[in-house]
Amino acid sequence: MYSYISGELAEVNEDTIVVDNHGIGYECHVPKSVIYQLPAIGDRVKIYTYLYVREDAMQLFGFRTKEELELFQLLIGVNGIGPKGALAVLGVLSAQDLKFAILAEDAKAIATAPGIGSKTAQRVIIDLKDKIDQIAPAGISGVTPLAGGSQVKSDVIDAMTSLGYSASEALRAMEGMEIRDDDRVEVILKEVLRKMSFL
Numbered sequence: 001m002y003s004y005i006s007g008e009l010a011e012v013n014e015d016t017i018v019v020d021n022h023g024i025g026y027e028c029h030v031p032k033s034v035i036y037q038l039p040a041i042g043d044r045v046k047i048y049t050y051l052y053v054r055e056d057a058m059q060l061f062g063f064r065t066k067e068e069l070e071l072f073q074l075l076i077g078v079n080g081i082g083p084k085g086a087l088a089v090l091g092v093l094s095a096q097d098l099k100f101a102i103l104a105e106d107a108k109a110i111a112t113a114p115g116i117g118s119k120t121a122q123r124v125i126i127d128l129k130d131k132i133d134q135i136a137p138a139g140i141s142g143v144t145p146l147a148g149g150s151q152v153k154s155d156v157i158d159a160m161t162s163l164g165y166s167a168s169e170a171l172r173a174m175e176g177m178e179i180r181d182d183d184r185v186e187v188i189l190k191e192v193l194r195k196m197s198f199l
Contacts, residue, residue, distance in 0.1 A: 002060070006046040009038060015087070017062065019047055028062030029083070032091035037064050052076075052083050059083065067095045078127045080120050088113040089124070097168065101125075102132050104157065104167035155185045156192055165196070 005028070007021035012035060018025045028047055039045055047062035048069040061083060063069040068090060075086035092113045093101060101109040102125050110121035153174060160170035173192045 001051045002049045004046055004048045005062070007044065009041050009043055009045045012038060012041060017045075017047070019045060019062075026060060028060045029087060030062045031068070031087045033094060034062065034064050034068075061087070063090075065095065071095050071098060074128055074131055075124065078120075078124050080123060081116070085113070085115055085120070088115050099132050100168040100172050101166075102128050104171035105129075106166050106168040106171075109166055109168050152181060152183050152185055152188060153179050156188050159185065159189050160192065169196070 005019045005021055005026050007019045007026075009017065010020040010025055011018035015032070015035075016027050016029050017035070017038065018027050020026075026049075028049060030047075047064070048066050049063075050061045050069060050072060052059045052061060061072060063072060072083075072086050072090060075081050075089055076083055081089075089098065089110060093109065097109070100106070105125050107118055107121035107125060110116060110124055111118050116124075156174065156179075157167050157170045160173075161167055170192065173195045174188075177188070177191065179188060
């Protein structure tokens with residue numbers, strides 16, 4: 001119904017904001033991460049919205065980018081995750097971090113969201129792994145899921161996690177690298193560790 005709302009930022013609360021558009025205040029539930037990206041009260045803001053309708057309530061959810069909105073819509077489609085859970089996930093992981101976590105099968109990173117357990121995090125990965133490419137930005141279009149990647153990539157991620165890095169951090173460090181099946185794990189691992197020191 002509403003694609004976005006543009007207007008003056010009238011109010012910022014713990015998990016909602018109010019956008020004044022021609023004298024009408026639209027209350028939007030937003031992830032915590034959005035709160036920190038907002039301009040000052042009184043400045044103009046554009047919020048991409050999703051109208052959630054239940055028998056007993058109509059709630060508007062707001063996001064700074066279309067990408068966040070699309071991820072929210074994918075998340076609420078996962079069994080066991082409602083709008084609150086989806087907001088919690090997007091509140092602790094940026095859109096890009098969530099994509100890396102899904103592609104790297106990093107359930108631990110997703111489970112850091114309040115109210116999201118490890119089983120639900122695994123379900124997010126299983127349900128969204130094939131859908132995440134639909135909204136992948138240019139920054140991670142070259143990263144492929146582990147299941148379709150090379151054994152070398154998988155071995156490098158295993159080595160990185162044994163060193164204390166998360167699988168999504170390892171996958172992010174391999175972003176844009178040309179990795180072939182005949183590459184040596186040690187060589188790629190050194191290059192990834194070198195990149196990690198500059199991330």
